[in-house]
Amino acid sequence: MSALIESLKAKRVVPLVQSEDPTTALKISEALLEGGLEVLEVVLRTDAALDCLEAIAKEFPKAHVGAGTVFNAVQSEEVIRRGATFIVSPGLDEPSVEVAQSKNIPILPGVATPSELMRAYNMGLRTVKLFPASVVGGPKMIKALASVARDVGFMPTGGVNPQNLPEYLAVPAVLACGGSWLTPKAEIEAGDFAAITKLAKDAIAIANS
Numbered sequence: 001m002s003a004l005i006e007s008l009k010a011k012r013v014v015p016l017v018q019s020e021d022p023t024t025a026l027k028i029s030e031a032l033l034e035g036g037l038e039v040l041e042v043v044l045r046t047d048a049a050l051d052c053l054e055a056i057a058k059e060f061p062k063a064h065v066g067a068g069t070v071f072n073a074v075q076s077e078e079v080i081r082r083g084a085t086f087i088v089s090p091g092l093d094e095p096s097v098e099v100a101q102s103k104n105i106p107i108l109p110g111v112a113t114p115s116e117l118m119r120a121y122n123m124g125l126r127t128v129k130l131f132p133a134s135v136v137g138g139p140k141m142i143k144a145l146a147s148v149a150r151d152v153g154f155m156p157t158g159g160v161n162p163q164n165l166p167e168y169l170a171v172p173a174v175l176a177c178g179g180s181w182l183t184p185k186a187e188i189e190a191g192d193f194a195a196i197t198k199l200a201k202d203a204i205a206i207a208n209s
């Protein structure tokens with residue numbers, strides 16, 4: 001987990017990569033890495049997602065290329081086979097956690113309540129995603145959860161944007177924020193990958209300010 005944690009703490013933002021085809025997914029990833037990011041979450045939300053994941057993991061072995069929107073153990077096995085070096089889920093699915101743990105792959109399950117946080121904690125996890133962060137209480141919710149689980153690091157996602165990013169990152173328990181704001185559909189469709197590099201650079205600048 002530690003190399004991933006180091007990167008999360010260093011870069012503080014994790015873009016979602018979503019594409020219908022591996023060629024575009026590679027261009028998106030290249031633009032994000034060019035902007036200085038090093039942790040990418042390829043979400044299983046298109047038919048080509050697994051192929052995109054595999055292509056990115058092969059092309060950028062130095063980056064942390066994870067799989068997101070993983071719902072179950074079968075998908076967990078498959079994304080690891082395709083090269084994912086970490087797993088993110090919208091919620092807490094114990095069998096997915098067990099698969100990841102058995103293969104020493106970091107997993108960040110989504111939690112949205114103290115009970116879910118406790119279930120993740122009691123499985124040995126110390127890093128979770130808060131989802132959907134802006135709906136379940138945002139930075140205040142993370143402060144409240146972190147007050148009872150003092151050794152847990154959070155990755156909030158869902159409604160994070162450049163405006164509220166500083167508020168999230170100011171919470172000591174927040175390792176990094178994830179989200180789709182770094183990879184807008186319109187820019188991808190227009191082939192404007194330079195815009196994605198700029199968004200990545202802007203996010204890093206906000207994180208460093």
Ligand code: 3PG
Pocket residue numbers: 016068069090131157158159160178179180181
């Ligand atoms: C996720 O899976 O992390 C969320 O869909 C990200 O939410 P966002 O699109 O509001 O950033």
